[in-house]
Amino acid sequence: MQSYAEAYAIISSQKVNIAELKEQLDDKQTQRKEREKATTDLKAAVFRAQSEAQEELRRHTDAALRRERELHETINKLQESERERCLLVETLRSKLMVVSDNKVRQLETELHEEKLTTANQTKKIEELEEETRRLSKELESEKQAA
Known part of the structure; x- marks a missing residue:
């Protein structure tokens, strides 16, 4: 009877241990499921953050590419304008040279023509002075004769 009572006590204590172990196992399983859910949620959050970051990066990249294209277009327009301005300056310089050469x-x-006119007038003046001297001499000769 004593062995029976001891066996019953052992079985009862083992039942308590088994119940505690089952409870601990259930707690561990619940914790594991919670960790798995937290891991899944974290992975989903990381994936969403990565997706959002990639989308934001794509938007910034697209905006930067658009801006770069706009800047290249502006640079090309400015270069074309500079070439046109240089061509205009050269054309005007050529015209000015032609006009200057013609004016010169x-x-x-x-x-x-002025030199020729001046030379002719100087020659006439000399002729007139010569005539005046001749007439003065002639007048002087007539005064002495009279």
Whole structure:
């Protein structure tokens, strides 16, 4: 009977241990499920954050590429404008040179004509002075004769 009572006490204490172990096992399983759910939630949150970051990066990249294209277009327009301005300056310089050359030739021609006119007038003045001297001598001769 005593062995029976001891066996019953052992079985009862083992039942308590088994019940405690089952409870601990259930707690561990619950904790594991909670950790798995937390892990799944964390992975989903990380995936969403990565997706959002990639989308934001794509938007910034697209905006930067658009801005870069706009800047290249502006640079190209400015370069074309500069080429046109340089061409215009060269054209104007050429025209100015032609006009200047023509004006110089015209002025040289006018100067030459003025020199010729001056030379002719100087020659006439000399002829008139010679005539005046001759007439003065003639007048002097007539005064002495009279």
